[in-house]
Amino acid sequence: MGISDLFDPQSIAVIGASATPGKLGNDAMANAKEFDGPVYPVNPSGDGTVYGYEFVDSVADTDADLALCCVPAPATPDVIEDCGRAGVGAAVVFAGGFAEAGEAGQTRQAEIRQTAEEYDIAVLGPNTAGHIIPHKNIFSSFVPGFDEIEQGDVAVVAQSGGIGVTATFQLEREGYGISGMYGLGNRVNTDFADVIPKLDEDPQTKAIGLHIEGTTEIDEFAEVVSDATTPIVALKSGNRMRDFVQAHTAAPNQTYERYEEILTANGGAMAGSVTELLDASRVLAKSPTPAGPNVGLVTAQAGPGIMMADYLAERGATFPELTAETQDQLDDLLLGFTYDENPVDTGRPMPEFGEVIDTVARDDNVDIVLVYEIFEHSLGYPIDELETLSAELDKPIVFTVAGPYDPLEPDRQRMEELGIPTFDAPERGAYATSVLVDSVR
Amino acid sequence: MGISDLFDPQSIAVIGASATPGKLGNDAMANAKEFDGPVYPVNPSGDGTVYGYEFVDSVADTDADLALCCVPAPATPDVIEDCGRAGVGAAVVFAGGFAEAGEAGQTRQAEIRQTAEEYDIAVLGPNTAGHIIPHKNIFSSFVPGFDEIEQGDVAVVAQSGGIGVTATFQLEREGYGISGMYGLGNRVNTDFADVIPKLDEDPQTKAIGLHIEGTTEIDEFAEVVSDATTPIVALKSGNRMRDFVQAHTAAPNQTYERYEEILTANGGAMAGSVTELLDASRVLAKSPTPAGPNVGLVTAQAGPGIMMADYLAERGATFPELTAETQDQLDDLLLGFTYDENPVDTGRPMPEFGEVIDTVARDDNVDIVLVYEIFEHSLGYPIDELETLSAELDKPIVFTVAGPYDPLEPDRQRMEELGIPTFDAPERGAYATSVLVDSVR
Numbered sequence: 001m002g003i004s005d006l007f008d009p010q011s012i013a014v015i016g017a018s019a020t021p022g023k024l025g026n027d028a029m030a031n032a033k034e035f036d037g038p039v040y041p042v043n044p045s046g047d048g049t050v051y052g053y054e055f056v057d058s059v060a061d062t063d064a065d066l067a068l069c070c071v072p073a074p075a076t077p078d079v080i081e082d083c084g085r086a087g088v089g090a091a092v093v094f095a096g097g098f099a100e101a102g103e104a105g106q107t108r109q110a111e112i113r114q115t116a117e118e119y120d121i122a123v124l125g126p127n128t129a130g131h132i133i134p135h136k137n138i139f140s141s142f143v144p145g146f147d148e149i150e151q152g153d154v155a156v157v158a159q160s161g162g163i164g165v166t167a168t169f170q171l172e173r174e175g176y177g178i179s180g181m182y183g184l185g186n187r188v189n190t191d192f193a194d195v196i197p198k199l200d201e202d203p204q205t206k207a208i209g210l211h212i213e214g215t216t217e218i219d220e221f222a223e224v225v226s227d228a229t230t231p232i233v234a235l236k237s238g239n240r241m242r243d244f245v246q247a248h249t250a251a252p253n254q255t256y257e258r259y260e261e262i263l264t265a266n267g268g269a270m271a272g273s274v275t276e277l278l279d280a281s282r283v284l285a286k287s288p289t290p291a292g293p294n295v296g297l298v299t300a301q302a303g304p305g306i307m308m309a310d311y312l313a314e315r316g317a318t319f320p321e322l323t324a325e326t327q328d329q330l331d332d333l334l335l336g337f338t339y340d341e342n343p344v345d346t347g348r349p350m351p352e353f354g355e356v357i358d359t360v361a362r363d364d365n366v367d368i369v370l371v372y373e374i375f376e377h378s379l380g381y382p383i384d385e386l387e388t389l390s391a392e393l394d395k396p397i398v399f400t401v402a403g404p405y406d407p408l409e410p411d412r413q414r415m416e417e418l419g420i421p422t423f424d425a426p427e428r429g430a431y432a433t434s435v436l437v438d439s440v441r
Numbered sequence: 442m443g444i445s446d447l448f449d450p451q452s453i454a455v456i457g458a459s460a461t462p463g464k465l466g467n468d469a470m471a472n473a474k475e476f477d478g479p480v481y482p483v484n485p486s487g488d489g490t491v492y493g494y495e496f497v498d499s500v501a502d503t504d505a506d507l508a509l510c511c512v513p514a515p516a517t518p519d520v521i522e523d524c525g526r527a528g529v530g531a532a533v534v535f536a537g538g539f540a541e542a543g544e545a546g547q548t549r550q551a552e553i554r555q556t557a558e559e560y561d562i563a564v565l566g567p568n569t570a571g572h573i574i575p576h577k578n579i580f581s582s583f584v585p586g587f588d589e590i591e592q593g594d595v596a597v598v599a600q601s602g603g604i605g606v607t608a609t610f611q612l613e614r615e616g617y618g619i620s621g622m623y624g625l626g627n628r629v630n631t632d633f634a635d636v637i638p639k640l641d642e643d644p645q646t647k648a649i650g651l652h653i654e655g656t657t658e659i660d661e662f663a664e665v666v667s668d669a670t671t672p673i674v675a676l677k678s679g680n681r682m683r684d685f686v687q688a689h690t691a692a693p694n695q696t697y698e699r700y701e702e703i704l705t706a707n708g709g710a711m712a713g714s715v716t717e718l719l720d721a722s723r724v725l726a727k728s729p730t731p732a733g734p735n736v737g738l739v740t741a742q743a744g745p746g747i748m749m750a751d752y753l754a755e756r757g758a759t760f761p762e763l764t765a766e767t768q769d770q771l772d773d774l775l776l777g778f779t780y781d782e783n784p785v786d787t788g789r790p791m792p793e794f795g796e797v798i799d800t801v802a803r804d805d806n807v808d809i810v811l812v813y814e815i816f817e818h819s820l821g822y823p824i825d826e827l828e829t830l831s832a833e834l835d836k837p838i839v840f841t842v843a844g845p846y847d848p849l850e851p852d853r854q855r856m857e858e859l860g861i862p863t864f865d866a867p868e869r870g871a872y873a874t875s876v877l878v879d880s881v882r
Contacts, residue, residue, distance in 0.1 A: 144844075145844060160744020160747070162815070166744075170843075170865070173846045273748075274748070301607075302601060303602065303607075303654075304601070305603075306601070307676075374606055374610075378462060378585065403610050425607070425714065427713075
């Protein structure tokens with residue numbers, strides 16, 4: 001019962017399921033049908049089947065432990081009551097019209113909270129886009145296209161389902177999947193403090209990205225963040241638009257600084273945008289913990305190298321002097337032509353570029369390696385050297401790719417497999433590196 | 442003679458051309474071969490043909506007015522002399538090893554500057570990745586893959602060729618092309634002040650993005666920026682890493698503030714990253730000039746709407762009250778269920794979403810329309826309404842897309858054709874809108 005049925009249901013009921021395309025109850029079925037266990041479309045007016053599943057009249061006719069509630073707000077309290085009687089352990093409530101919507105809505109939300117408590121039901125929402133766990137084939141959402149999201153190693157917990165949805169599709173578009181997306185919505189009884197510990201013990205989840213507008217349960221939040229061993233990143237929004245936030249999720253106003261304090265005390269990071277939230281999560285998911293904050297930067301072109309170095313310097317990163325041995329090796333490789341201090345600039349991609357990375361990466365003064373290289377067809381990326389390095393060295397390597405995208409894509413994917421996170425713009429590689437730097441300060 | 446031969450050559454010589462794949466002189470030929478006029482591979486040791494073009498012994502044997510110099514630094518002064526004697530009007534010098542490389546390099550650069558002056562040759566570089574003008578089939582660069590870059594309406598002028606290259610491939614990857622990329626490198630006699638006026642009169646170029654490390658000719662720079670009618674955006678880098686910048690392009694140190702003053706005085710913008718440089722250029726290239734800074738925000742999901750509104754509020758944008766008439770129309774459309782003040786939130790995409798955009802866009806209090814909508818297959822994007830709006834209204838509309846990328850792509854492309862720039866993350870749409878806001882302040 002309760003929260004574990006959100007994460008490990010044996011069977012799913014879709015209450016308000018519909019055979020009519022475009023209806024919420026149809027969209028939810030289109031996603032739920034991917035589940036490996038029984039799926040029950042519940043609708044007393046339903047006739048025949050939807051996506052091959054036969055309609056049932058009532059959730060009482062099922063053994064569902066997870067229910068997706070596709071009914072409007074006014075009908076929801078009764079549906080939750082039905083769920084409780086039927087032994088459902090977790091319910092996802094998509095509808096808006098609760099705490100964010102005036103007095104009537106607040107009354108409704110109080111009602112479902114009470115019923116949920118009585119029956120020990122974990123309610124996700126209301127006012128949420130739901131949740132998905134691709135590696136378990138759980139797609140509890142009405143969002144069209146979610147059934148095609150691949151599994152990945154980053155989870156996103158979003159107070160706004162909308163941000164969760166946007167983040168999910170961005171991860172998918174960029175070739176990653178997701179280990180889970182949880183839209184919290186109004187958090188009637190399922191809040192950050194309930195979800196984070198479950199993700200922390202999920203072996204598929206290597207990092208957790210949070211979107212926060214605000215939660216009254218901030219002490220519980222601080223506690224679970226502090227207890228977690230999985231890296232956590234947060235994007236805090238709604239600092240200015242308080243009326244709008246209030247109308248949206250009835251979230252209390254809290255300062256950015258309070259959240260920053262909680263996150264960074266635990267080696268986590270604050271992100272300034274959806275893209276940064278995903279990039280920070282990805283780099284922390286993939287990278288070993290650096291031994292220190294010292295960055296070795298290797299670039300095949302000076303301009304992007306300067307931009308990245310500049311960005312990192314502004315954020316307080318240090319570029320240590322390389323050892324005499326490293327300097328000698330680089331002099332041999334680069335013939336003194338280019339900038340062979342740290343940052344190390346080869347001027348252009350060259351056959352020796354992999355050796356240059358290897359040399360810098362093995363320098364004891366370097367804790368984190370940041371690379372920028374434009375892809376050239378005849379050279380490819382230095383995959384052999386990166387394979388050796390990732391096998392022999394327990395140091396984060398961040399690779400910033402550029403160039404013609406289709407040709408570079410196979411090498412980029414191989415790097416990701418090797419545990420080398422890749423980023424496709426100079427500022428993205430630099431930001432990801434700054435997150436690693438901050439994680440050990 | 443001079444700068445116009447960079448922009449409108451009749452024939453091209455590739456000096457140091459090679460038939461050996463992977464060599465600079467071969468990579469340059471692979472790009473130059475796209476040119477519609479004569480292309481001459483120049484190499485006294487060359488035998489037979491390269492990419493179907495017969496080798497010639499000397500640039501003197503050609504009528505080339507543009508020469509791509511693929512020779513090492515020490516050989517370059519003589520090559521420029523040869524070019525002068527042969528009547529070449531513009532030369533692109535790829536090699537490094539000039540002003541950025543000690544005393545010998547400085548002497549070399551002084552030499553080619555003098556020769557170039559004597560013969561009135563515009564030299565792009567040295568130490569550059571060259572330039573490309575896809576709509577004229579000019580690809581004067583050694584960068585593999587440049588020959589496949591499509592034409593677009595944004596030009597990039599980069600002090601670092603590397604940033605120019607990165608920016609070009611990013612524009613290409615995201616489905617735009619480029620109207621021109623110019624890597625300035627050491628700027629022996631071709632600087633921002635020479636290139637910007639030419640781009641300003643190019644009908645294909647609707648906005649100009651600059652990457653600046655620093656130029657001694659800052660007064661000339663200020664003058665051409667002030668004279669230009671084409672919108673200009675700048676990314677200034679190298680504030681911290683001065684040694685590295687010096688080693689790279691021998692650029693003088695100048696403050697960020699001085700450039701900001703010059704750019705914003707003329708309705709331009711400062712960008713903080715390559716992505717922002719391109720997004721700001723794109724939005725200014727596509728959008729009519731707004732009548733004022735007032736933003737009407739229409740969102741189909743509250744969370745991303747809050748983030749965008751928050752971002753814009755931090756940057757000083759205003760969200761005006763909508764007229765009573767607009768409010769009434771929105772109440773009818775939205776049934777008062779969601780947030781129907783500005784920002785206007787429909788909670789989810791709906792068939793009426795296009796009408797909601799239309800209503801807000803026509804409000805006299807609104808100067809700039811920012812939209813966020815997640816794509817749902819059954820609804821698509823409201824293309825019909827956007828077609829009408831773009832035909833009837835001379836107001837910028839910025840559309841932030843999200844969702845499953847392949848299905849939304851045709852609608853996104855159609856919006857671009859309609860003059861509605863699209864952005865694929867909330868922070869990108871918000872940033873682009875802030876650029877429009879700033880452009881009228």
